[in-house]
Amino acid sequence: VKTEQLVQVLVADRARAGRSPGRLLTIALLAGGAISLGLFFATLGPRQDLVPALSTWRFDLKVALILVALGVTFALCRALGRPVLLPHPGRYLLSLAVLAAIAVAIELAVAPMDTWGRRLVGSNSLICLTAVPAFSLAPLVAVLVMLRSAAPSSPALAGAAAGLVAGSAGALLYAFHCFDDSPLFVVTWYGLALALVTTVGWLVGRRVLSW
Amino acid sequence: VKRVQTSFATIAVATSAFLVLLGLLIAIGALLGR
Numbered sequence: 001v002k003t004e005q006l007v008q009v010l011v012a013d014r015a016r017a018g019r020s021p022g023r024l025l026t027i028a029l030l031a032g033g034a035i036s037l038g039l040f041f042a043t044l045g046p047r048q049d050l051v052p053a054l055s056t057w058r059f060d061l062k063v064a065l066i067l068v069a070l071g072v073t074f075a076l077c078r079a080l081g082r083p084v085l086l087p088h089p090g091r092y093l094l095s096l097a098v099l100a101a102i103a104v105a106i107e108l109a110v111a112p113m114d115t116w117g118r119r120l121v122g123s124n125s126l127i128c129l130t131a132v133p134a135f136s137l138a139p140l141v142a143v144l145v146m147l148r149s150a151a152p153s154s155p156a157l158a159g160a161a162a163g164l165v166a167g168s169a170g171a172l173l174y175a176f177h178c179f180d181d182s183p184l185f186v187v188t189w190y191g192l193a194l195a196l197v198t199t200v201g202w203l204v205g206r207r208v209l210s211w
Numbered sequence: 212v213k214r215v216q217t218s219f220a221t222i223a224v225a226t227s228a229f230l231v232l233l234g235l236l237i238a239i240g241a242l243l244g245r
Contacts (some may be wrong), residue, residue, distance in 0.1 A: 036244075051243050051244070054236065054239055054240035054243055054244070055240040055241065055243070055244040056240070057237070059240075060233055060236035060240060061233060062239050063230040063236055064229055064233040064236055065229065067232050068225055068228050068229045068232065071225075071228060072225055088218075089215065091217065091221055092221065093223045094218055094221065095222040095224070095225035095226070096220065096225065098222050098225075098226070099225060099226065099229050141226050157244070
């Protein structure tokens with residue numbers, strides 16, 4: 001093959017490659033999220049006091065925290081989907097840990113000490129631990145399918161990142177049903193549910209994303 | 212030093228996004244609550 005021909009072949013491949021990884025990840029999340037949204041409305045549905053809840057700082061803080069988690073984990077998943085080794089992927093999650101710690105500190109400063117236990121346990125913890133992974137399933141499958149067309153440098157880490165971003169999407173949906181808005185509850189139980197989905201993503205990613 | 216700077220930058224971006232979103236949600240809540 002002559003150099004000019006090789007260049008032409010490379011250019012043709014590039015044209016076929018088309019969409020960027022970020023765009024593909026967005027499409028995967030939207031597709032999986034749409035299925036989960038249907039599941040959400042078919043099963044739990046939004047809480048009845050959604051509009052009054054929007055006027056409370058705890059609900060707003062919960063949704064804002066999950067939206068930031070979705071954005072941060074999206075960036076992490078996109079970075080880990082590349083064939084280049086990502087130095088210090090934990091840096092992405094550090095920002096989330098800082099925000100979660102600030103939210104918990106605010107709650108501990110504002111809420112009376114004798115209510116901390118009740119706020120931590122809440123009334124929806126078991127539903128949270130089942131609903132968040134359930135709503136994460138379709139986005140997780142969609143993101144893993146998308147990542148199979150990429151070439152992640154670490155299949156296990158990319159799978160875990162897929163679990164994180166899918167778990168955040170599932171948590172965002174569930175947040176509109178859940179009426180436990182305390183940061184103590186959100187950080188503990190949503191965090192546990194997210195860890196569960198991340199572990200599943202890590203285990204599955206290790207198998208299906210290797211190349 | 213560069214690693215610490217990048218970590219701080221990441222935290223600053225995430226915190227800014229968080230504050231903007233929180234403000235937006237509070238504004239929506241106030242509008243809907245009227």
